[in-house]
Amino acid sequence: MDDLIVLKNLRKIYKMGDEKIVALDDINLNIGKEEFLCLLGTSGSGKSTLLNMMAGLEKPTRGEIIVNKLHLERMNEKDLTNYRQRYIGFVFQSYNLISTLSALENVSLGLIFKGIPKSKREKMAKTMLINVGLGNRLHHKPSEMSGGQQQRVSIARAFVGDPSIVFADEPTGNLDTKTTFEIMNLITSMAKESNQTLIIVTHDTEISVYANRIVYMRDGNIEKIVANEKAEGEVV
Numbered sequence: 001m002d003d004l005i006v007l008k009n010l011r012k013i014y015k016m017g018d019e020k021i022v023a024l025d026d027i028n029l030n031i032g033k034e035e036f037l038c039l040l041g042t043s044g045s046g047k048s049t050l051l052n053m054m055a056g057l058e059k060p061t062r063g064e065i066i067v068n069k070l071h072l073e074r075m076n077e078k079d080l081t082n083y084r085q086r087y088i089g090f091v092f093q094s095y096n097l098i099s100t101l102s103a104l105e106n107v108s109l110g111l112i113f114k115g116i117p118k119s120k121r122e123k124m125a126k127t128m129l130i131n132v133g134l135g136n137r138l139h140h141k142p143s144e145m146s147g148g149q150q151q152r153v154s155i156a157r158a159f160v161g162d163p164s165i166v167f168a169d170e171p172t173g174n175l176d177t178k179t180t181f182e183i184m185n186l187i188t189s190m191a192k193e194s195n196q197t198l199i200i201v202t203h204d205t206e207i208s209v210y211a212n213r214i215v216y217m218r219d220g221n222i223e224k225i226v227a228n229e230k231a232e233g234e235v236v
């Protein structure tokens with residue numbers, strides 16, 4: 001399998017006054033295209049920091065982040081914005097939808113930066129919302145939808161631009177068990193359908209069973225990596 005993401009000696013230190021917090025110590029990891037990877041670990045182990053680095057949301061203190069042969073650690077803010085818009089989709093634990101916009105508007109918004117005309121944007125957003133089962137909620141605002149529905153909107157937003165990589169940080173952290181499985185089945189089947197790389201952060205071992213590989217994190221390092229032969233996508 002070709003490596004899409006290569007991380008070399010990645011280190012991230014946060015300075016808080018006189019205190020230095022080692023969020024990532026020394027991370028080395030290769031991730032293949034079309035792989036579904038899960039970052040698993042307790043709170044504070046560095047999962048979100050690692051995800052944010054790969055998504056071009058934060059800069060490392062040291063080391064290399066190479067995505068599709070591009071060195072993110074060498075990019076300026078403008079290049080990073082461009083990278084995020086072109087290559088990635090992101091799903092957050094708390095959905096991060098814009099409260100004043102409808103589902104349709106939330107999903108189509110990111111396509112503006114791609115220079116896609118309005119009528120085409122709306123068509124793409126509508127198709128994507130139908131795909132995630134929200135064809136009857138196009139004009140609802142976030143506050144008029146359940147948590148599971150809001151997360152479906154945010155999944156539609158992440159996938160609508162057909163990104164190479166989709167990152168999700170605790171995407172089911174605010175959802176009940178039944179909705180968690182629905183959302184996980186949705187996210188994994190959508191990534192599989194379009195051959196996208198999927199990287200999910202979780203502290204929940206029940207979520208990690210979906211992944212091809214599970215990366216166990218501890219104190220800013222990778223403790224072990226376990227290949228999951230049984231990963232099937234759909235879990236019931």
Ligand code: ADP
Binds near residue numbers: 021043047049
């Ligand atoms: P996880 O997602 O596994 O819970 P994080 O990556 O969010 O862990 O955090 C790793 C460590 O880095 C924690 O000790 C956290 O307190 C610290 N940290 C994360 N973000 C910041 C920040 N912006 N400023 C200072 N410390 C941070």
Ligand code: MG
Binds near residue numbers: 047048049169
């Ligand atoms: Mg986190």
